[in-house]
Amino acid sequence: MAAEATLEFVLEGDGGGAWFVNVHGEDVRVERAPARPPLIRLSQSRADWEALARSGLGMGAPPGAGDLTRARITRLATLKGTLEFRLITDDGERRVLVQFGPADAAGPRCAVTLRADDARRLQGGELTPQAAFLQGVARLEGDVALAMQVGAALFF
Numbered sequence: 606m607a608a609e610a611t612l613e614f615v616l617e618g619d620g621g622g623a624w625f626v627n628v629h630g631e632d633v634r635v636e637r638a639p640a641r642p643p644l645i646r647l648s649q650s651r652a653d654w655e656a657l658a659r660s661g662l663g664m665g666a667p668p669g670a671g672d673l674t675r676a677r678i679t680r681l682a683t684l685k686g687t688l689e690f691r692l693i694t695d696d697g698e699r700r701v702l703v704q705f706g707p708a709d710a711a712g713p714r715c716a717v718t719l720r721a722d723d724a725r726r727l728q729g730g731e732l733t734p735q736a737a738f739l740q741g742v743a744r745l746e747g748d749v750a751l752a753m754q755v756g757a758a759l760f761f
Contacts, residue, residue: 607629607630607631607675608628608629608630608673608674608675608677608678609628609629609630609640609641609678610628610641610644610673610678610681611625611626611627611628611639611640611641611642611643611644612625612626612628612643612644612645612646612647613625613626613639613643613645613646613647614626614646614647614648615646615647615648615649616648616649616650616651616654617648617649617650617651618650618651618652619651620651621651622637623637624636624637625637625638625639625640625643627639627640627641628673644678644681644682644705645681645703645704645705646702646703646704647701647702647703647704648701648702648704649699649700649701649702650700653699653700653701656694656696656697656699657692657694657699657701657721660694660695660721660725661721661725662692662721662724662725662728677758677759680757680758681705681758681759683758684705684706684751684754684755684758685705685706685707686704686705686706686713686714686715686748686751687702687703687704687705687712687713687714688702688703688705688713688714688715688716688717688751688752688755689701689702689703689713689715689716689717690702690703690716690717690718690719690724691716691717691718691719692718692719692720692721692724693718693719693720693721694721695721699721703755705755713747714747714748714751715745715746715747715748715749715751715752716745716746716747717743717744717745717752718743718744718746719737719742719743719744720742723737723742723743733760734752734756734760735756
């Protein structure tokens, strides 16, 4: 049976909006409407998106999410909560919210702070989340259990 999922990308500010990546097996389409309720929602301000795009980290699926197998989708669907990624660039701190499940009015349960260079290493597979944490490259604040659940769902 083919993997099915929808990822929502929200860009806040002028020229922003919501886009949906609808996945059905190997058919992946970027559309203005979701095919199903979003599995993951990523949101950020336009200014943060532009700065991260300049540094090679434009808004995209979390590392590991590109391989959306049925098993991975099933694991991701069990997650509830919001992570805030704080990426340190040459021109300041940039933020990306990654929400799993329904909206969380209380805000992010966990924040992950790391340098943009290290985020690129994570995306490229040169650095694992576990190594980043153990080496002090990534700092976690708040609900560390949520970060561990997300890591397990994406990387194992």
